[in-house]
Amino acid sequence: MRLLLVEDDLMIGESLRLALRQEGYAVDWVRDISAANTTLASERFDLVLLDLGLPEGGPQARTSTSPAPSGLSVLQALRARQDNTPVIVLTARDGPGERVLGLDSGADDYLVKPFELDELNARIRAVLRRQSGRSQPLLSYGAVTLDPATRQVTLNGHPVLLSARELALLEALLQRPGALLSRAQLEDRLYGWGEEIESNAVTVYIHQLRRKLGADFIQNMRGVGYYVGSPSGNSSDKP
Structure with missing residues (x-):
């Protein structure tokens, strides 16, 4: 399985990439909104792990009057072009409104940091089962x-x-x-x-x-x- 990890925190990103590779996944990692959008527009993945608190990246800096960037824009752009790649949101934003917004924007699951790696792996397996139309785990x-x-x-x-x-x-x-x-x-x-x-x-x-x-x-x-x-x-x- 090929996963795209979108995470700006170096320590979290390195830890997740290593742990997921040890589980047998091929993991690519980008750290900002611009890189995520570019990568997802040109390459195919089995699943995306998406942080919400991301820097914008790219050549254009955010102005002081523009809203803070959010990983939700990556998810919304993905769904706007009819791309059904499964997305699990990984974020420290744990308010019920944040969860509702993430799921209503097209996320397949929403996991709040900090989390156990076993739970993340279980959620990845569950989302991939639903994506492939399987009900049985085996x-x-x-x-x-x-x-x-x-x-x-x-x-x-x-x-x-x-x-x-x-x-x-x-x-x-x-x-x-x-x-x-x-x-x-x-x-x-x-x-x-x-x-x-x-x-x-x-x-x-x-x-x-x-x-x-x-x-x-x-x-x-x-x-x-x-x-x-x-x-x-x-x-x-x-x-």
């Missing part, structure tokens, strides 16, 4: 089951040990069985900005998952992408 196909909460994978009921990036790739495929994901799309799920991507990384992780889950579990349509399941009307190649 991801399954055939004999393979992944529990996003515990990060445990089982094959025929027996636990299978996977690395963080193997888990991330498997989760991306299990979320939409039968959907083709290109190599570039899978790389986006595995790596954030500034992380070095080896040219054969996806191929290596696919090979490792096949070795652990079954040689035919993940299919490949040559030149198009990878999938689990059976896309109708398409043939597959194994490499």
Whole structure:
């Protein structure tokens, strides 16, 4: 899963990015309104974590008579262009009016600082389930089951040990069985900005998952992408 963190506090931002990457998410981080708007207009993310007390950024400074900038403007701009990317607001603004305004502006959830990382992870999983139309927390196909909460994978009921990036790739495929994901799309799920991507990384992780889950579990349509399941009307190649 690829997340965008919009947070101006360096200590909070660094801590969240590290913690979320350890959970298997690819996390990109921007620190002001201008950078958030530019990034969201040009790139796709599975979910946005949005602070409200953000500096404006960009070449134009705020005048003394203009209202204080707010991360809500990022959310409102996102929804105005019909972008349904899930957004969880993370903020110290805990008044009921602030919560109502955030949710009515299009936020999918609202979490008040300080918060426990376990709660944030649970809310991320819940929002992503709703976004994908799933009611069940487990991801399954055939004999393979992944529990996003515990990060445990089982094959025929027996636990299978996977690395963080193997888990991330498997989760991306299990979320939409039968959907083709290109190599570039899978790389986006595995790596954030500034992380070095080896040219054969996806191929290596696919090979490792096949070795652990079954040689035919993940299919490949040559030149198009990878999938689990059976896309109708398409043939597959194994490499």
